[in-house]
Amino acid sequence: MPGATPRSTDRPFGLPQLGSKRARPDGGFLWETIVNGPVRSRRLGVSLGLNVLPLQSKLCTFDCPYCECGRNTPKAPDARWPSPDEIGHRLRQALARLSSAPDWITFAGNGEPTMHPRFATVVDRVLDARDACAPAARVGILTNGLAGAKPAVGAALARLDARMVKLDPGPVAAVNGVTYDRGGIVAACRTLAPVIVQAMVARGPDWDGASEGAVAEWLPHVVASRPVGVHLYSLDRAPADPRVRKVPRERLDEMATAIRAALPSCDVQVFD
Numbered sequence: 001m002p003g004a005t006p007r008s009t010d011r012p013f014g015l016p017q018l019g020s021k022r023a024r025p026d027g028g029f030l031w032e033t034i035v036n037g038p039v040r041s042r043r044l045g046v047s048l049g050l051n052v053l054p055l056q057s058k059l060c061t062f063d064c065p066y067c068e069c070g071r072n073t074p075k076a077p078d079a080r081w082p083s084p085d086e087i088g089h090r091l092r093q094a095l096a097r098l099s100s101a102p103d104w105i106t107f108a109g110n111g112e113p114t115m116h117p118r119f120a121t122v123v124d125r126v127l128d129a130r131d132a133c134a135p136a137a138r139v140g141i142l143t144n145g146l147a148g149a150k151p152a153v154g155a156a157l158a159r160l161d162a163r164m165v166k167l168d169p170g171p172v173a174a175v176n177g178v179t180y181d182r183g184g185i186v187a188a189c190r191t192l193a194p195v196i197v198q199a200m201v202a203r204g205p206d207w208d209g210a211s212e213g214a215v216a217e218w219l220p221h222v223v224a225s226r227p228v229g230v231h232l233y234s235l236d237r238a239p240a241d242p243r244v245r246k247v248p249r250e251r252l253d254e255m256a257t258a259i260r261a262a263l264p265s266c267d268v269q270v271f272d
């Protein structure tokens with residue numbers, strides 16, 4: 001999930017750039033390929049992205065107004081979910097083209113990766129490819145966590161090296177574009193431990209994820225999630241809704257201080 005792709009994006013020196021993306025007429029961009037990058041991510045170092053969503057479609061169980069891929073779309077006509085074998089094959093091809101292995105192989109792309117109907121088998125193929133072609137690389141996922149309670153999805157997620165689960169401050173219907181129970185995400189985080197909470201802090205036309213009230217409502221959920229790390233960040237790329245605005249670094253630092261006070265052993269990092 002962008003807000004999902006590893007954030008930020010200097011090209012790592014000396015490595016070819018794989019994959020392609022195209023701008024959407026209504027804002028945002030879509031990856032046109034399964035394997036993308038590598039990018040030098042703010043959070044992960046050198047990361048190769050995996051887009052397992054149907055091409056030309058943005059599919060997610062959230063619909064965040066800050067999403068860099070734009071708003072959700074229907075599945076494009078003729079688009080299909082890439083098969084687990086195809087994903088594994090494309091990843092092996094990509095790793096063979098790189099002169100050095102990425103630090104991370106990261107499920108991200110045009111929406112929520114766990115929506116893939118054969119997600120568990122996709123994880124099998126990706127881990128097989130990693131083991132064969134880049135055994136030192138770690139495999140992680142950026143996910144909204146909504147599917148984490150499903151046993152098959154949870155078991156697949158547990159096999160990855162890192163699970164970065166979205167838990168954003170602010171009113172969920174506004175910040176994530178859908179109504180859901182934050183308690184379910186908290187429960188998924190505890191089931192999937194260890195997890196890193198990833199929090200986009202942004203402001204919209206009639207909501208503010210950085211306000212005192214929003215942080216006071218959100219922080220207990222972060223604590224209850226028992227994360228080993230929290231990644232705080234604000235906009236890095238154009239949002240789906242141009243009215244969404246970036247929050248200054250100073251406010252992110254204040255929020256980080258509050259989290260560290262509540263979770264002293266948690267690794268809290270701010271990215272801007």
Ligand code: SF4
Binds near residue numbers: 060
């Ligand atoms: S969770 Fe939000 S940011 Fe991530 S892909 Fe879905 S809509 Fe985009």
